[in-house]
Amino acid sequence: MSDQELDTSHARPMRTVKSFVMRAGRMTEGQKRGLEVGWPRFGMELADGLQNFDSVFGRQAPRTVEIGFGMGHSLLEMAAAAPEQDFIGVEVHRPGVGALLNGLLTEQLSNVRVYSCDALEVLRECIADASLDRVLLFFPDPWHKSRHHKRRIVQPAFAELIRSKLKIGGILHMATDWEPYAEHMLEIMKAAPGYRNQAEDGTYVPRPEERPVTKFERRGERLGHGVWDLKFERV
Template structure:
């Protein structure tokens, strides 16, 4: 059996006045075994699909060899949904971020098998990617599907959707760009809605100003389909940058 090790990571960010602040990350590293196939996929596929923080601000046209709408997904898990979206929208380009290496290996395996070429991958912290690699006003969409809800009240501060995060995403989206979130935990959906309703520069795309029906472009995962059979709900939120 693989051994899972969880620990909290603390990072330093700089304020506008260059004063370092400690920030609590919204994830823990789970060190599980990678399959041989996942390791091999990373070894053979990283030159084509991999991105590094050291590259600095990304030039999408240089990376994808064309000019196309760009979608960034934070936390793609094992990559099935991201691969499906990219396969179904070949006219768009996709960048995925995932901290867990087995998930990165699984995604690259799928991309290689299906010969999908419009995806690139980071294996690191999404906040570092946003701050160091993504230019302001450059993304058409940002996706955050089923992030860790951190159920316990004392852990709510670890939830990634916070006012500061909403402001950061707004900077990275183009005017008119979409921030799409989904969760299967209703209290977290309510938390997301509260944060985004108070965030400046956004408009809720839901007709009743709450949640949108599941958009067709978001694939249903096996986990989600099982939850639906058991009567579990899923909440989608879509906010558009308007200023």
Template sequence: MTDQKEPQDPNDMATPSPVTTRRGVRSFVLRQGRMTEGQKKAFERSWPKYGLTREDGMIDPRQVFGRDAMLNLEVGFGMGKSLAEMAEAAPEQDFIGVEVHQPGVGALLKEIEDRGLENVRIYSIDANDVIDLCLPDACLDRVMVFFPDPWHKKRHHKRRLVQHEFVQRVRHKLRVGGILHLATDWENYAEHMMEVMNGSEGFANTQESGGYSPRPADRPITKFEKRGENLGHGVWDLLFYRTN
């Protein structure tokens, strides 16, 4: 299905089609940036195979990946190295990554090529559109949101991605028992995430104590996380599962 699409122009940092169809407060800002030559070439070679678009409509993951396997969604994969590491470490699972910043998309495509991965697909549009328009209900086994923009100023907290409304829309895409895994290195955002999750219908904490989770072994440590740890910064993981 995806093999027939024309790649987007890698020189167009805004992408030809709108990044989002949603109105109102956005949780991201499109940063300016240019792809490296390596990222650009990887984009040109591999986007037709690994890229998914809003125009594809509601996908059938089994058709997209050619098998029935555990399906993971990462929202905001940055430069893609962590997602590539997870996909390489778990070839029996499938991964869909969402990222609006084109250099990150090019970087992940290069990682896919270098590692010879076949279990990754990419959207380069607003994650809200992916959730609302592209993914069938109860198709996901895990949703990962790692280190989203903390919008640390109080007046900007309304822009934070993790809100009750977002969590409930994610819930319907998870199978019962599926995991929503959040991580942040901002304590205030961690507290906000915990408050949101504790008040979210249909979710329960995987930790019997009701607190934060130890970092799962399959979540790679990013270079920014390592840098933060060296500076004494904390990292908070929250793992909640869908109950109904």
């Protein structure tokens, strides 16, 4: 989801570096149901362009975008816990999209809309400037190898794009279980103009109560793995 460009050679055209890998994956019956029944109700199309989400949701409410919601467990939990808020989830993995949609149908939630495409394109083309209360980025692919660091979604251009979409006082909340990536995130955000770190010591915040703890995270805790949360406020 990076908008950086990789120059391959003079013989081949430039291609966009992606911060995600498309994985096919098998569909469960629930995921198929989610896509077939839930998508017409909750699905949003990139091609439809800039949206008035007050009209989409039929109300004015605090609004959150989650980038890369995976299988949707955290987004479903947050939406169920905060029916007075609206959530927009973006995920390229179709089984995950189907799982979230199936969960919305099962729990009869109406405060979530879903895109299945590149999150940076959604932000650029579909989200109005200064319209979001929060942007969430939980456990993005850390791209461990040095030669792949350019694929990390958290880059200066990402920070600037998110800042333009947040309201004044809006929050970018990121979390990772890979300490070198946490350090990379902190370095990028410290240098990004227009943000204030909400951590008292200028590094990481304690795990916020509003971020659900995943099974993956609980397993990591049992193995002694850490999780680093970063919260930056648009000023």
